[in-house]
Amino acid sequence: MSLGNDYNTFFQKSIDTIKRDGRYRTFIPLERLCGDAPYALWHTAGSPVTQEETKRVIVFCSNDYLGMSQHPDVLKTFHEAADIYGVGSGGTRNISGNAKVHVELEKAVASLHEKEAGLIFSSGYTANKASLYTLGSQIPNCIIFSDEKNHASMIHGIRQSRTEKHVFAHNDMTDLEEKLKTQPLDRPKIIAFVSVYSMDGDFAPIKHVIDLAKKYNALTFLDEVHAVGIYGAGGAGLAAALGCNHAIDIIQGNFAKGYGVVGGYIAASHLIIDFVRSFAPGFIFTTSIPPAVAAACQKSMEVQRQSDAYRKQLFANVSYLRDELTKAGVSIILNQGHILPIRVGDALKCKILCDILLNDYGIYLQPINYPTVPMGEERIRVTVTPQHTKEHMDQLVHALRILWSDLDLAKAA
Ligand SMILES: Cc1ncc(COP(=O)(O)O)c(C=O)c1O
Missing domain, CATH: 3.90.1150.10 (Aspartate Aminotransferase, domain 1)
Known part of the structure; x- marks a missing residue:
């Protein structure tokens, strides 16, 4: 389709289509007030939020699964760190934006998953996209096996890497094995999957994937975004709950759901972390998360590890x-x-x-x-x-x- 000069007609038609289908997304203006969870104030007249009427509503769709975004210890840490370090990090990790708290948070992530090292990103989305893009595009002749219900961030990273990919039926180990079988044993492979699928809430057969990965010489990349803080001792995730976190090569997680803050990460061997750190554009060319945010993430993890x-x-x-x-x-x-x-x-x-x-x-x-x-x-x-x-x-x-x-x-x- 050619747009000619009529860009606005195109934009309007696209919006009209999703409105007609009932798929147009309306953001509800809310204020989640500290100490009032699970309630929030809904500004009934819409955005921008001014003096209009408000109604107190019960929120039943937050990913702040444990309510850690309002935990007093996390808030105190956040305030104190902001007073000490200010609100911005000052740069990318490479140029002036590498704070002591970033390094400490990476150690905490590694320790949580019992891995050698960790690497933090500005979001879980970026952690997935940047890591899978980097592995897929840099490992020569790599092939990625991706669960059909993988998160958009994984799909986009894999797609952008332009490496060969095979999508296997959701959680279907027979289909995965059929697809693995077609490839030479010595060809580099990654199996990318999620431990707790966000929209169905079901679990991956993690142990079975690990067995297949061993049999067919593949690396495993596991998204634990909806599992960290929630499953396993100290909230270490579903792989840890099943006692098989050691057998996963790369564990990805975030700080926005079970930990109630923001940011993402991967945990893996020193070598893999060093590799992603050195080659991932989504890590290298972006400002690091504010030190106060990193401190709050670390405190939230600590609270969840202790109780x-x-x-x-x-x-x-x-x-x-x-x-x-x-x-x-x-x-x-x-x-x-x-x-x-x-x-x-x-x-x-x-x-x-x-x-x-x-x-x-x-x-x-x-x-x-x-x-x-x-x-x-x-x-x-x-x-x-x-x-x-x-x-x-x-x-x-x-x-x-x-x-x-x-x-x-x-x-x-
Ligand atoms: C499975 C999964 N992975 C990754 C992400 C992205 O995490 P973030 O919100 O930290 O960008 C999400 C977000 O909901 C998700 O559901």
């Missing part, structure tokens, strides 16, 4: 809410983990459902649409935190029970 209390409360809540949602007959997608996805299967209905929840019930859930999930798989993705009480969860179940019937939504299979 299981938040994890225990989280899982007690997950178990209660899953049981109640199941009893209510909503089409919950069952999994072994802490994410509670509920299939709606229609973009417009998903949006209507979320609008009614927000306006009439004071419950904030965001519709999840294509391209985050395939069309027809639209859903709400419920996350509960240790701060949610039984009353909060009962309110959600009550509202969903009514709306499921009012909107004539599919029942659980």
Whole structure:
């Protein structure tokens, strides 16, 4: 298609299409106030936030899984570090932006995963994209085997590397092995996968992947973004919970979900970390995270390594809410983990459902649409935190029970 000079017509048509399909994303202006979790103030008149009306709503879709973004020790560390170091890092890691706290955070990450070294990035997205891009583009004749439900950041890194890739059916070890078999044993290979899949909440068969990687001489790259802080002793992730973190070559994680801050990382051998550090544009050519942020990340990890209390409360809540949602007959997608996805299967209905929840019930859930999930798989993705009480969860179940019937939504299979 040629745009000629009419760029605006093109932009407008594209936006109109996604609006018509119910896929247009509306950001809800919220203020998550410290000490008030799981509530947030919703500015009902929209952005920019000024003096308009506000309504207090219960948030049921945050990835701040443990509520660590408001933990008093994390806040104190953050404030103190900002007072000492200021708000910006001053440069890239190579040129003036390498603070002592960055180095300490990398040591903490390595220690958490029992690896030799760690490397931090500005986000989990960048950690995945930059690492997979670098490995795929630099290792001669490399071939990457990628789970079909891998996160967009992994897919983009792999794609951009322009190396050969084979997408295997989600969690399907027979398909993975069939694909591995076609390649010479001595050809460099990477298997890239996720431990806890974000939109279905299901787990990867990590041990099985490791066995295949050994058999076919492949490196393993595991995204633990939705698992760190949540699973395993001290929150070291799902591979650690299964006792097989040593057998994974590269563990990727972030600080934004279980740890409630921001930033991403990889943990691996000294050599792999040195390699990525030396060749990844997404690491080299960008300003490092603010030292106060790095200090807050480290404190949050430390809190979670010292106590299981938040994890225990989280899982007690997950178990209660899953049981109640199941009893209510909503089409919950069952999994072994802490994410509670509920299939709606229609973009417009998903949006209507979320609008009614927000306006009439004071419950904030965001519709999840294509391209985050395939069309027809639209859903709400419920996350509960240790701060949610039984009353909060009962309110959600009550509202969903009514709306499921009012909107004539599919029942659980
Ligand atoms: C599986 C997975 N990996 C990576 C990321 C990116 O992490 P970040 O939000 O830190 O960029 C996400 C984000 O939701 C994710 O779901």
